[in-house]
């Protein structure tokens with residue numbers, strides 16, 4: 001199971017979304033997130049919901065995988081809802097002792113919850129349909145302009161992909177050392193926090209030594225194979241935009257226009273007192 | 276023409292004390308003259324700490340001699356401007372397969388060297404295909420290296436070097452961390468590269484089975500080259516090898532013990548088949 005870490009949450013399937021250029025997916029995620037913050041009318045959210053459902057269907061990733069990401073934010077979600085529910089003033093709907101729930105509170109709480117859920121689901125579509133390596137490549141190429149202001153984009157991307165390669169190896173090693181220490185009577189599970197932290201020391205020391213040795217070896221192997229940074233380096237799998245990628249950008253533009261329109265309708269409706 | 280030519284090559288490691296001042300020096304390689312002919316399969320033997328790895332790192336210009344010179348395919352390794360060509364001419368495979376595979380997918384790792392050389396993508400793909408096929412790992416091109424066996428990983432590492440089309444490959448104990456099957460796989464791959472593609476091979480190893488078929492054997496001790504010759508010549512000196520704390524092939528050892536007991540066997544028997552033949556001859560003479 002640990003060995004599969006390299007793939008992150010990637011869910012392999014044969015869909016157009018999977019085949020899209022990672023840059024498109026990065027841009028799409030960004031557009032979606034921005035649209036959630038920029039257009040806040042109910043009509044706009046209906047449009048966003050439709051778009052989200054459509055993309056999920058096209059991606060062929062089972063919705064339950066999308067929901068997995070939500071588990072990690074469930075606390076945040078609850079806190080947000082509770083705070084908004086009780087702290088916003090307005091027309092009181094329910095009163096429990098000193099706490100009041102207002103109409104505005106309910107609206108904001110629901111709105112915030114939906115927004116948070118959409119944010120997480122929206123970005124998990126990207127990580128579920130793109131291998132981490134592909135994502136790193138996309139980031140490298142998309143952020144290349146930052147080179148001009150001396151951000152070492154290539155080096156950061158290289159570090160990310162090496163980390164991806166070595167995380168599972170180091171995890172396995174941690175496991176091995178842990179078992180070896182446990183066989184000699186080490187105890188990683190009982191005691192209070194400080195005690196447990198102390199017990200981790202004999203685990204971390206050999207792990208760090210090994211990680212440094214590996215880093216040293218790897219640097220030498222990379223040099224031996226002619227690595228000298230990003231300059232003059234070509235790509236075996238270069239990112240090239242295909243027709244579908246251009247189409248995807250158009251779809252994004254259309255989405256933004258629809259959201260804009262929906263938002264306008266929402267506003268107009270409110271101003272003229274139609275809703 | 277020698278593809279590798281070293282003259283009075285020495286290398287000293289500096290050991291630094293806590294303030295970073297040189298405390299002592301270790302002469303890991305000491306006045307080595309080295310000549311390797313193009314297309315040769317050379318095995319390097321030596322006890323732990325005899326300087327084999329240090330010497331190997333010179334051939335790839337990871338280290339440069341503190342004294343003396345080393346020419347790889349006519350290029351001086353001290354010349355910084357030629358360093359990338361030297362690294363392309365002489366590839367290097369290390370002991371631990373996990374610490375030399377860079378890519379998260381087999382084909383991407385093999386493409387790493389050609390990418391560094393700045394080749395166009397189609398040419399890289401061709402090289403990747405060629406080299407993965409040469410080591411018999413083409414079917415695994417889309418796998419994650421983490422899921423391969425040790426021997427397979429090491430073959431991927433070899434393919435990564437082969438993809439740069441080096442004239443010479445230096446392998447520093449590539450089989451030390453493998454099981455017997457993995458060892459056989461790797462050695463067979465290396466021998467095939469040497470025979471079919473005429474790549475010059477320098478193989479550092481502790482396993483005698485891997486030495487028997489070499490064209491030439493070099494024995495190192497305390498930084499010096501102390502013996503050189505064909506496997507037959509080298510393994511004729513069992514006493515000397517033992518004094519240098521080295522193993523000899525099993526058949527050689529048996530023949531040596533029999534010789535000591537008075538059987539008139541020739542020196543330098545390398546394989547059990549050879550030993551059986553010689554014993555058969557002896558029996559013929561007696562009976």
Ligand SMILES: Nc1ncnc2c1ncn2[C@@H]1O[C@H](COP(=O)(O)OP(=O)(O)OP(=O)(O)O)[C@@H](O)[C@H]1O
Nearest residue numbers: 288289301303321322323324325326327328329330
């Ligand atoms: N980075 C280093 N810093 C200081 N001394 C070193 C370093 N690497 C090696 N040495 C020393 O140089 C000598 C030769 O080491 P080297 O690794 O070349 O031997 P080796 O023949 O490859 O041994 P082994 O069979 O164990 O791999 C040893 O005495 C070793 O302690």
Ligand SMILES: [Mg+2]
Nearest residue numbers: 327328329447
């Ligand atoms: Mg060594």
